[in-house]
Amino acid sequence: MKNGKAKHVLVAGGAGFLGSHLCDALLAQGDHVVCVDNLQTGHARNLRHLENEPRFTFIEADVIERLPARALPKQLDRVFNLACAASPVQYQADPEHTMLTSVMGTRNLLRLAEAHGGRFLLASTSEIYGDPEVHPQVETYWGNVNSTGPRACYDEGKRAAEALAFDFDRAHRAEVRVARIFNTYGPRMRADDGRVVSNVITQALEGADITVYGDGSQTRSFCYAHDLVEGLMRLMAHEGEQPGAVNLGNPNELTVAELVERVLGMVDTRSTVVHQPLPVDDPRRRRPDISRARALLGWQPRTTLVAGLQSTIAWFSELMHQPAASSY
Ligand code: NAD
């Protein structure tokens, strides 16, 4: 046990890309972990290595519904809510479910934390800043979100979830932490999730056209998964006064065209770039101001883009060469 007393932790969305890395990190520090996931965008493959881990339990359930009390442990010290499809393609596939996952799911999990006297962390998103007019984005910026557009089910759902979480905290019903996560990538992303990193890498590995939406001048700032998970754990462990929402991400901003260039420089491929229309309400630029996380948590990303891309490319490459590649 590296971090004092072992805790009993629930991770909603723990079969997903980030959630599964979080489960691994919590187990590595000696905690007991219950993962709740409906496997909508997550995958049992992400947790297979934990099959014989006595401190790990998996419950297949939808957080929109009340969780089956019988299946849950008596003690819960921490509740992480990462449950929610995160890529635009996936969260727009069933917008009603996405909105309810954020609102009803967060409410159910907040109530669970309240009932157990546990601390709750919401995985919120940079999307709550919408197409930002303030750059880089600071936590005090209230955002520029289109409440009627196709991204609203996600953006407004997360904004409502933040509101609920802070109301629980103000009423002393549960101690709350809110992380605003910026674009994160790494092993265990789904090849078919439609995000730019997974698309570009799999397209390059397959020798397929590289799809750049718009002219590729829009920017994002990409954080490696392990750095991000470290930030989530530090924020959850943070003691003292309510710190407010905290941006977690890598301030290293680049255009989509630059990202493509980097990947093409790292994969031996015959792929070439094709341009496709920019999705509706696609933010023009995004970069986190992480001063608050630095000061409060002593946290900042450590993995360079090259190192992060190398391990992500290696992972996708391995996945594509597995016999059951059809299910990746
Ligand atoms: P992911 O899709 O891999 O993981 C989400 C997990 O939640 C999946 O395992 C999915 O099956 C599960 N899930 C979805 N709806 C559910 C429901 N109603 N009940 C139970 N389980 C449900 O995505 P991710 O990239 O790992 O994102 C994890 C969290 O972090 C999400 O809440 C997302 O909004 C947030 N986030 C991620 C990023 C990023 O770049 N990866 C950026 C900002 C915010």
Ligand code: UDP
């Ligand atoms: N994008 C792209 N090609 C793709 C997928 C995405 O050019 O195949 C662009 C997308 O339009 C956006 C950026 O890459 O400007 C990041 O998209 P992603 O879906 O990864 O994340 P988000 O839009 O949620 O930041």
